[in-house]
Amino acid sequence: MKLFGSSGIRALFSQELLSIAFRVGLAVGKNCPNVVIGRDTRTSGEAMKHAVISGLLAAGANCKDAGIIPTPTLAYATREFSAGVMITASHNPPEYNGIKLFNPDGSSFGASQQERIKALVLAESYDVTDRAKADTCGDYQGAVENHIDAIASRFPSPLNIRVVVDSGGGAASEVTPRLLEMLGCEVVALNCKPTGEFPRPSEPVAANLTELCRLVKESGAALGIAHDGDADRMMAIDEKGRFITGDVMLAILTRAVGARDVVTTLDASMSIDEMGLKIRRTKIGDTFVSEELKKGGDFGGETSGAWIFPSLSLCPDGIFAAAQIAALTAENKLSELVDAVPVYPLFRGNISSKGLEIARLQADLMALKPLSVSNMDGIKLVFSDGWLLVRPSGTEPKIRITAEAKTEARASEFYDSCLDIIKKSVDIGVEAN
Numbered sequence: 001m002k003l004f005g006s007s008g009i010r011a012l013f014s015q016e017l018l019s020i021a022f023r024v025g026l027a028v029g030k031n032c033p034n035v036v037i038g039r040d041t042r043t044s045g046e047a048m049k050h051a052v053i054s055g056l057l058a059a060g061a062n063c064k065d066a067g068i069i070p071t072p073t074l075a076y077a078t079r080e081f082s083a084g085v086m087i088t089a090s091h092n093p094p095e096y097n098g099i100k101l102f103n104p105d106g107s108s109f110g111a112s113q114q115e116r117i118k119a120l121v122l123a124e125s126y127d128v129t130d131r132a133k134a135d136t137c138g139d140y141q142g143a144v145e146n147h148i149d150a151i152a153s154r155f156p157s158p159l160n161i162r163v164v165v166d167s168g169g170g171a172a173s174e175v176t177p178r179l180l181e182m183l184g185c186e187v188v189a190l191n192c193k194p195t196g197e198f199p200r201p202s203e204p205v206a207a208n209l210t211e212l213c214r215l216v217k218e219s220g221a222a223l224g225i226a227h228d229g230d231a232d233r234m235m236a237i238d239e240k241g242r243f244i245t246g247d248v249m250l251a252i253l254t255r256a257v258g259a260r261d262v263v264t265t266l267d268a269s270m271s272i273d274e275m276g277l278k279i280r281r282t283k284i285g286d287t288f289v290s291e292e293l294k295k296g297g298d299f300g301g302e303t304s305g306a307w308i309f310p311s312l313s314l315c316p317d318g319i320f321a322a323a324q325i326a327a328l329t330a331e332n333k334l335s336e337l338v339d340a341v342p343v344y345p346l347f348r349g350n351i352s353s354k355g356l357e358i359a360r361l362q363a364d365l366m367a368l369k370p371l372s373v374s375n376m377d378g379i380k381l382v383f384s385d386g387w388l389l390v391r392p393s394g395t396e397p398k399i400r401i402t403a404e405a406k407t408e409a410r411a412s413e414f415y416d417s418c419l420d421i422i423k424k425s426v427d428i429g430v431e432a433n
Helices: 015-031 045-058 071-080 111-121 143-152 175-182 210-219 246-256 270-274 286-293 318-329 334-339 358-368 408-425
Strands: 009-012 034-039 062-068 083-087 096-102 137-139 162-166 186-190 223-227 234-237 261-265 278-282 299-302 306-308 346-352 372-374 379-383 386-392 398-405 430-432
Touching: 009 015, 015 045, 015 083, 015 096, 015 111, 034 045, 034 071, 045 062, 045 083, 045 096, 045 137, 062 071, 071 083, 071 096, 071 143, 071 318, 096 111, 143 175, 143 318, 162 175, 162 210, 162 318, 175 186, 175 223, 175 318, 186 210, 210 223, 210 234, 223 318, 234 246, 234 318, 246 270, 246 299, 246 318, 246 334, 261 286, 278 286, 286 299, 286 306, 306 318, 318 334, 346 408, 358 379, 358 386, 358 408, 379 408, 386 408, 398 408
Parallel strands: 034 062, 034 083, 062 137, 162 186, 162 223, 261 278, 261 299
Antiparallel strands: 009 096, 083 096, 223 234, 299 306, 346 398, 346 430, 372 379, 379 386, 386 398
């Protein structure tokens, strides 16, 4: 059974997921004696949280409940504990829920930690602590205040710009507006009421942010900010109402923090390699980026909108990223920064993974005559003028295809050729994004 994906545990809310939640709590409690827990705004969050708490207490662990908070806020609070547990399915639809596990430095549990948890979760039997050692779960106060104070202290100058914040009804609905107002911004709130049902699809991609783009232009704002359900992601809109792609955001934030040593993923644009920096690439997933940052580095990013600032935490922090891009926009027109970033034609899309074995594709893909092939995460083919990546999603039953080249014709050729090869193997449906 595959328990952990590339970003924790996620599944449709169900009796089985609640059972897993209890067993995860029990497993974490057996390894970590002092744990803080939080959740996002999903309606199933309270049941999931109490299932995990039951497991933690049954294991004899001390547990504190931080309530509804963003994932990076929970991760920052974990520095005072031996582990943190976040109840969230991140950008997945509201009928999903899940669990993310954090170390005191804000990093997600690594592969060896996940294997220990998985072994205990899947064990046929389990032990609980003596009743005399079972504790109660108390409240943890001040998680949000501590997090936003730590961020605000890094931006002492008043920003004096208008910002539209679209939290998608998620856990940052009251947090990011509060932080930006502390920094001197005038905040226009959009979808910032945490009802438990997301008013727009949670993932902050261009197709889901048309209302934000419109409101930024209409309100004369300098910037638009968008989060997913747990605010580990942040994407932005410039003053012209244009969605800024993750590859451009990676370059802008890299320059904003003055980074020289950057960790990013295999699917990030090759333009980042042309910035004269030390670039290290990992498998796709913020867990792998934060794991690599433990070895050093100034900044880490994944083009899905997960930005890691290791000077504060090894957890992707959409709230810190919101403050950083706001501070940058207070001094520069964001559209000018966007237009200054070199952009190569890039195609991304998804296909159903049903009936498709990615390992079988490599021999057929070699017909494209790449210069080199990497199997770090799926299959990445590198050419003299671009690259093609085919890999299974770590969070959904899909195969992801990414192609980039110096010209649009070549990028399209890589992408279309890959689709043709796959179509010969299995009947599929294609979904561009």
